[in-house]
Each structure stands twice: as structure tokens, then as C-alpha cells.
Amino acid sequence: EDKVVQSPLSLVVHEGDTVTLNCSYEVTNFRSLLWYKQEKKAPTFLFMLTSSGIEKKSGRLSSILDKKELFSILNITATQTGDSAVYLCAGPNFGNEKLTFGTGTRLTIIP
């Protein structure tokens, strides 16, 4: 059975700090890994990672994948209160679009 494990489960930091969120996976026929941000409603897409060692960046957020060690990290620098959310990691199987989600990391940014 496919498994995606995220750590830590929750994280509380002060505004301006840098955080690193972790995701490890065991997904058969791995194709790519995705990161989503979920506030109080719909998860919104952040990154899709398919190749090892290539960092993807979007503003203060960046993510990288290690296919050999089966993990990914999501970094957020200079955190802001608007970054408070649950960050979800997910892996699809090759051949269909079914996503297996981790339980998420709840990030809280204190002003």
C-alpha cells in the first residue's frame, strides 16, 4: 500500500523564521510528488517534483526531491502570518492520477 509520511505534524515559529517541512514516501510506480497548501478550504497547488536534485522555487517557497532516498523537503524563508496553513505532500501512481496524501504539517506563524 502506498504511503506518504510528513514531519513534523505541527510546527510553530515566529514571523521571519525559516522552516523546513519533510515528506517521505513509498509509492509504487512513482512518477512525481506534489505539495499543496491548505488553509481553511481547498488545497492549492504549490509544486510538482519529478526529477531528483532540481530545486523548484516560487517566491519564498522552494522544494526539492531526492528519489534515491525517497523524500522531499519544502522550505519557506522569511515566514509571514499568511503562511500559516496545513502543508500537504502527495504522490501519484504512474498510470493514473490517484494521489496518496500525507496527513500534513500544520504550520503556525506567530507575529
Added chain:
Amino acid sequence: NAGVMQNPRHLVRRRGQEARLRCSPMKGHSHVYWYRQLPEEGLKFMVYLQKENIIDESGMPKERFSAEFPKEGPSILRIQQVVRGDSAAYFCASSSDRAGGELFFGEGSRLTVL
């Protein structure tokens, strides 16, 4: 271009009643997925449909739950004889034919069973 539309946003049912949740995918998307999220838990895959076909229903409970995506109209997730344990947020997502795994999610339908 409207996103994925779900309704109702909130639904309250008594035990034993039926719940129907609707999802209209993004324009141009023909793949629909339903996920369930229990409080403090991650999203759990339920079912994957294309127009008029169920592609993968491995996450659906065997009884009381069904899903369809007709040729015309929205996808519907139907829960018969609801029980308290069905209380959750049900998210619908859609993707295009050539999506590489990126799903676009709706706002979710929150079901409360009294």
C-alpha cells in the same frame, strides 16, 4: 474560468438519511476525483471517474457509497443511510486529459450527520 465548483458547501443530515454532493469540474477537465478528509487527518482518496466511467473506486466503502459522472451534468457522490462516522469534508478535484498529476480542488462539502 470558474474553478471546481462543489455544492452544497455545508450539509446536515440525520442518521439514516441520504446525502448527495455535487461537483462540477473546471472547464475542459474530464477527470474527477473525490477525497474525504476527517478532522485532523489528511485527504483520503475515494474514487476517480471520467465521463460515464468509474476508473478507480478502491477508496470507496463497499456499502452505502456510490459515485457517478454522467455525460451531462456534475459528478455526484451519494451516501445512503448516513451514519455519524460519515461526517467529514468531501473534496472534489479535477484534472485535464493531459495533466501530469496536478489536481485542482473545489472548496469542499462539509457533511455533518446528527
